[in-house]
Amino acid sequence: MISRLGFKPTKKQIIKSDFLQKTKDITIVIPVKDNQKGIDLFLTEFFTTHSANNFPKEIIIVDNNSTPKIEIRRNDFPIPVRLLTCSKIGPASARNFGVQHSQTDWILFTDSDCVPTSNLLTGYFKVQNGSVGYAGNIKALGQDIISKYYEQQEILVPPKVYERPNEPRPDFLITANCLVWRPAFDKVGGFNETIKIAGGEDIDLGFKLLNIGQLTYAFDSITKHNFGVGLRDFKERFVRYGYGNKIISKLYGLDLKPKTFSPNKRTPINFILAFMQYVWLTAGYKNGITQ
Secondary structure, three states: OOOOOOOOOOOOOOOOOOOOOOHHHEEEEEEEOOOHHHHHHHHHHHHHHOOHHHOOOEEEEEEOOOOOOOOOOOOOOOOOEEEEEOOOOOHHHHHHHHHHOOOOOEEEEEOOOEEEOOOOOHHHHHHOOOOOEEEEEEEEOOOOHHHHHHHHHOOOOOOEEEEEOOEEEEOOOOOOEEEEEHHHHHHOOOOOOOOOOOOOHHHHHHHHHHOOOOEEEEEEEEEEEOOOOHHHHHHHHHHHHHHHHHHHHHHHOOOOOOOOOOOOOOOHHHHHHHHHHHHHHHHHHHHOOOO
16 A cells, blocks of 8 residues: 555665664754743653653754744753754754754654653654654643644644555654654755745655655654644644645655545534644645745
């Protein structure tokens, strides 16, 4: 079977990663723009939920043209927490910049609007199999109707692809929570910095990695995503995702024009949200937004 987005990897070689041995082999990279509150919350929650025996090597935060500039408001963290500045526009550039300054072969990507759980790192150990990238689990932080809809629809969980019976793989990676082997990341050129928005750049990375190796789910690694409040955030997100899909469709020759669908949980409000999602994805796909 082919992927949900229709991408068919053309593997000219198969690369297998080294096995992850300990959490100290991981660098966490977080791009951020204008979200000081999110960075403060992430760091607080991370060091509340994690103990010394499962710390990463370091946490790298990349400020991507924030106004005012992001600050690290503590200097007593038990591991290095580094703040870098990337002036190139877009999270793709910021993540690449963070990776360039990392000190490990494994990079865990997450976002400033994510809140870590205690198994964010350790959840990846259960599925080690030589893959070059692993897709972690993303759940909603909030309990409001819209947040529940995101989680019920698995908006930030890559679709399953069945190349073998009962052995699904992720269609791509989502950078709210994914672990990538740096040698493979470097081999495919990292994130595509021509994609200036937060939408499509992680799909592109996943596709490139699939051309040289395998991707695997790591559902036991969980982060919680703050999806914002209200319909304005909902609209902006799906317009952006629609434009990201348009970028990917042009890069890979795929027809990703949005189609109507039924929600996974069939309630009246979810049917309304599903219709709005379709409308705003279509608007982004058709008209684009300014990068």
